[in-house]
Amino acid sequence: MAESPLRVVEPVGSARGYAIKDFLARNQVPFETHAIGPAGSVVLELPGGDVLFEPSLIELATALGLTDAAGGGDYDLVVVGGGPAGLAAAVYSACEGLRVVIIEDDAPGGQAGSTSRIENYLGFPTGLSGGDLAQRALAQARRFGVQWLSARRATGLRRDGDHWAVDSDDGTTARGTAVLVATGMRWRPLDVPGAEELRDIGVYYGASTPVAVQTAGSDAYVLGAGNSAGQAALYLAEHGVRVTLLVRGPSLEGSPMSRYLVRRIEESDLVGVRAHAEVAAVTGTGKMSGIVVRDNGTGEISSVPATSLYVLIGMTPCTEWLAGRSTLDTRGYLVTGTDLLRVEGAWSADRDPLLTETSLPGVFAAGDVRSGTVKRIGSAIGQGAVASQAVLEYLRDKAVQRIPEQGGVSSFDLLDADRDGLIGPADLAAFGRGLVAAFDEPADTERARRVADACDEFWAVLARFGTTGVDRAAFTGALDELSALDAFAPLADAVLGLSDTDADGALTLREFQRLLGALGTPADTAAATFDQLDHDRTGHLDTARLASGSTLLGRA
CATH class of the missing domain: 3.50.50.60 (FAD/NAD(P)-binding domain)
Structure with a gap:
């Protein structure tokens, strides 16, 4: 047997009922409605038999699974x-x-x-x-x-x-x-007498859901001359509602509304435009009964019977x-x-x-x-x-900034493989081979090739500071520019991929110690750094978040 749909039981003309139905419609939750006398409360009968009395939106969202539970760390x-x-x-x-x-x-x-x-x-x-x-x-x-x-x-x-x-x-x-x-x-709320008192029981903001059509009656007024107003008028008209568009200007020509919407409104038999129109007041007790309109060209005031006004006049x-x-x-x-x-x-x-x-x-x-x-x-x-x-x-x-200065080998000494005081392409290739060997990675694997390619890519940037080799002073002076160019990041990313031996996108303490050890950092210092970075105490560090070259290699 099929499960019963969600049912909204509401008093006739209930502002709270409208707000709940509008929320459900915009979350694309199907529901049925049942009207009761004006003195009752809004009740939601959920699929499965549970009942909510006058629920807040968060209570409703939680009951229907429209929101996740709050919490879960930083x-x-x-x-x-x-x-x-x-x-x-x-x-x-x-x-x-x-x-x-x-x-x-x-x-x-x-x-x-x-x-x-x-x-x-x-x-x-x-x-x-x-x-x-x-x-x-x-x-x-x-x-x-x-x-x-x-x-x-x-x-x-x-x-x-x-x-x-x-x-x-x-x-x-x-x-x-x-x-x-x-x-x-x-x-922007309509600031005229009666507008706030009749909100959601005649005065509405937006008109894009079936709930708007249900509340429009046979004749509706839309206030505004932008795209949203034009779309609202056409949407209501598509469902058989006769719409009067109230605009302040002499016509829709020259308004902010897109031309294709203006053309469709002009072609619609159900949408009319009232120019030079400003709403001076909204009338009704318990429900809307009329609109007071001022002609801003002549100053003439007139009243029109109306049960729905959709306000889209700016943001x-x-x-x-x-x-x-x-x-x-x-x-x-x-x-x-x-x-x-x-x-x-x-x-x-x-x-x-x-x-x-x-x-x-x-x-x-x-x-x-x-x-x-x-x-x-x-x-x-x-x-x-x-x-x-x-x-x-x-x-x-x-x-x-979170990682303290590490004791151990500087980036220059790490990359100067032959210790001749210059970093060249051969040094970077040797650095890459040494890292691959430190992780017992075969040289022909994808991860090993990524390290080699990243070393070549880093040299292509570093060569700007010395075509045959870069000495310590030039390397130290170039660190800020290298960081700004994100030059370390591809190499750091490849090294992190190599150290993530189980390819799960995160480093354990053991993997992190092995990585920093290959980069010249003692194991106890690596453990302290791991503890500082693992602020959620998950026991893992996300490699994507660690792929900052200057974090791993940017030390003078």
């Missing part, structure tokens, strides 16, 4: 916001072996997830819904091990020892070496939870990267800010919440990818 990266930018950064970071968690206050996709149809995203010629795109991205992130904490809102950011701590409204805290703020924007950045800790522009967006250097006192670290880094070192931003960005889904995804690389660079630098 993270390399805490992403705040599960829209396109946050999901993209999480996927790219997790691919590099980072431990990543996403904190999202609602459903995956952010504003993009609430878009009824995306038709200009590359690679989808027939379009797709924002919800579909978001769910695909979330499934991809989870496949790479990203932890997903939804239905919880970030309330604060603070320093906690060597980590950043993100506090949430459910009382949990996620600690990360780095944080990515990808909180995007929210709809404000979600940065208030940072409580003024990070530098914002005049509109409240996060200033990042080299733009910080143009703001007096915004950047205090002894290095230049990385791409997408905010005024708080180790805290990055991507997507619509960043100052000066293009507010498009494709742009947000690209920014997430860029931010991921900046985070990796920051973590590599942090790893170098």
Whole structure:
């Protein structure tokens, strides 16, 4: 016998019921509804027989498996916001072996997830819904091990020892070496009499799910002249709702709406445009009954009967939870990267800010919440990818800072195999052969070849400082530039791959001691370093996180 579907039992005209149904729809959870008298409570009858009375969204998400359990130690990266930018950064970071968690206050996709149809995203010629795109991205992130904490809102950011701590409204805290703020924007609330009192019982923000169609009635009003407003109007019209689009300008020509949407609205028999229209008030008691409209050209006031108004009139950045800790522009967006250097006192670290880094070192931003960005889904995804690389660079630098100066052989002495005071291509080849032999690795294996190729690649960079050989003074003077060029990283990566004898992507203490021993570090010092790096006390070190060349080989 088939399992009964989720059932929402709600009072007629319940704002709480609408919020729950909207949350379920945007998470693509199928459900049935049953209306009761206006005095009752919202009850959810779950598949399997459990019942939730007036549940919070986090209680609902937990019961339905829409969120992971909080906890699980510290993270390399805490992403705040599960829209396109946050999901993209999480996927790219997790691919590099980072431990990543996403904190999202609602459903995956952010504003993009609430878009009824995306038709200009590359690679989808027939379009797709924002919800579909978001769910695909979330499934991809989870496949790479990203932890997903939804239905919880970030309330604060603070320093906690060597980590950043993100506090949430459910009382949990996620600690990360780095944080990515990808909180995007929210709809600007309609600030007129009656709008707040009738929210979710006539006044709605966004119109992209079947729940919106169910609440629209036969006639609906959409306020706004951007793409989201146009998509909302067409979505409602596709389901048989007659829509009036209220716009402040003289027409949709010259508005921010894309031309293909303007053309479709003009061709639709169910969508009309009322120009020079501003909402002056919303009326109704217990449910919406009308809209007061002002003509901004003539000043004329008129009232129209209406039971639903969908407000899409602009966005404000979600940065208030940072409580003024990070530098914002005049509109409240996060200033990042080299733009910080143009703001007096915004950047205090002894290095230049990385791409997408905010005024708080180790805290990055991507997507619509960043100052000066293009507010498009494709742009947000690209920014997430860029931010991921900046985070990796920051973590590599942090790893170098965490490892104390080792007693033992300097990098120059390690690489100067014949001890003639010069490092040349033959020295690097001998260094590679010695490492391979130290791990009892046959010379014809893939791991051995990777070491040899990496030695050749390193010499191709080092030869800039001496075509026949590089002496100690030149090598020491070139260390900073070599690190900036990431010249050590391929060699370090190959050496780590060689030392990971069981190929599980992590080094045990024994493997780590063997590696540092081959690099001239005593076993007891290697053990102490291992203990410092293994801050989660797992007994393993992720090779992707250790692949920082200057950590292993960048000693003068």
